[in-house]
Amino acid sequence: MAQSDPLPAAGALARLQTLPSWLAGRVAARGHSLVADAIAGEGLKLHHHAVLAAVADGGPLAQADLVRRLGFDAKDVVLMVNHLERAGLVVREPDPRDRRKNAVTVTPSGRGKLERCARLADEANERLLAPLDPEERRTLMSLLARVHEG
Amino acid sequence: MAQSDPLPAAGALARLQTLPSWLAGRVAARGHSLVADAIAGEGLKLHHHAVLAAVADGGPLAQADLVRRLGFDAKDVVLMVNHLERAGLVVREPDPRDRRKNAVTVTPSGRGKLERCARLADEANERLLAPLDPEERRTLMSLLARVHEG
DNA sequence: CCGAAACCATTGGACATCCCAATGAATGCC
DNA sequence: GGCATTCATTGGGATGTCCAATGGTTTCGG
Numbered sequence: 001m002a003q004s005d006p007l008p009a010a011g012a013l014a015r016l017q018t019l020p021s022w023l024a025g026r027v028a029a030r031g032h033s034l035v036a037d038a039i040a041g042e043g044l045k046l047h048h049h050a051v052l053a054a055v056a057d058g059g060p061l062a063q064a065d066l067v068r069r070l071g072f073d074a075k076d077v078v079l080m081v082n083h084l085e086r087a088g089l090v091v092r093e094p095d096p097r098d099r100r101k102n103a104v105t106v107t108p109s110g111r112g113k114l115e116r117c118a119r120l121a122d123e124a125n126e127r128l129l130a131p132l133d134p135e136e137r138r139t140l141m142s143l144l145a146r147v148h149e150g
Numbered sequence: 151m152a153q154s155d156p157l158p159a160a161g162a163l164a165r166l167q168t169l170p171s172w173l174a175g176r177v178a179a180r181g182h183s184l185v186a187d188a189i190a191g192e193g194l195k196l197h198h199h200a201v202l203a204a205v206a207d208g209g210p211l212a213q214a215d216l217v218r219r220l221g222f223d224a225k226d227v228v229l230m231v232n233h234l235e236r237a238g239l240v241v242r243e244p245d246p247r248d249r250r251k252n253a254v255t256v257t258p259s260g261r262g263k264l265e266r267c268a269r270l271a272d273e274a275n276e277r278l279l280a281p282l283d284p285e286e287r288r289t290l291m292s293l294l295a296r297v298h299e300g
Numbered sequence: 301c302c303g304a305a306a307c308c309a310t311t312g313g314a315c316a317t318c319c320c321a322a323t324g325a326a327t328g329c330c
Numbered sequence: 331g332g333c334a335t336t337c338a339t340t341g342g343g344a345t346g347t348c349c350a351a352t353g354g355t356t357t358c359g360g
Binding site for chain 1: 272
């Protein structure tokens with residue numbers, strides 16, 4: 001009876017699961033999970049980490065700047081800055097040059113937290129890419145970057 | 151003043167955004183968006199497509215089988231099968247050999263929908279990988295597969 | 301044969317994420 | 331001096347993921 005499988009839909013699921021979009025989704029999910037677990041002990045989520053990094057980079061930043069740089073929703077930025085401020089990692093001050101804005105600044109504690117989280121994130125990515133050697137990792141990153149920019 | 155940037159946290163955001171997990175997340179998000187948009191016109195979401203493909207592959211399947219094969223939550227499978235059944239793409243029948251189970255089967259209409267969606271998903275992935283030539287695509291897939299399996 | 305344990309589909313709800321709309325205060329432009 | 335724009339904030343809706351509880355059914359051990 002094994003007539004070489006003439007059915008048109010044979011292996012439909014397998015076909016789906018070898019799609020680049022599916023594979024990238026699985027890898028991304030695993031990467032997200034690894035990094036999220038890694039920095040969870042520091043009390044931060046991925047988006048908090050990104051906000052903290054952006055603030056550390058750019059000196060005093062208005063929240064609207066964070067919205068633009070990170071592509072997050074303004075509402076969510078409010079909540080994240082709330083969280084970071086309560087944790088003493090950033091400070092919200094009124095901008096004297098434009099009273100609409102909040103000047104968000106990193107605290108020394110925030111810098112320390114950022115460095116620890118960056119290291120943890122690096123280690124998590126090390127685990128993610130464990131199956132690949134350095135040359136292969138560079139190739140993967142280069143290809144992903146080109147897909148992303150395209 | 152340009153003292154070669156001795157600050158420890160300089161470029162923290164950029165560093166974050168060159169992490170494999172971040173890059174994979176962006177590519178995955180774009181792939182998801184492309185495929186979701188592509189099959190949205192057929193009235194299906196990605197998970198519906200996966201369920202439909204699994205049912206088409208495995209002949210009559212119990213919903214619990216779908217839970218195991220796809221890793222979805224049982225509740226969500228119920229909702230997806232509801233949707234697919236209302237659209238006339240699958241049929242739910244009581245399994246005569248085990249009255250606890252529903253035997254879920256694809257309809258001819260469901261097979262047609264599945265083929266169209268599979269083609270649309272392929273085209274979307276073609277767009278996703280447009281920046282890469284065939285050789286590079288194979289390399290990317292191979293590397294992603296190894297990261298995924300590791 | 302019978303009761304305990306496991307399995308099945310379904311329902312309800314918690315929780316986080318993502319996106320959009322509306323508000324009040326403040327600024328810049330003409 | 332008005333008027334459109336920007337800012338931070340609040341509220342809410344849509345979606346996705348996950349866990350718990352239920353009632354019906356089968357299986358297995360004794």
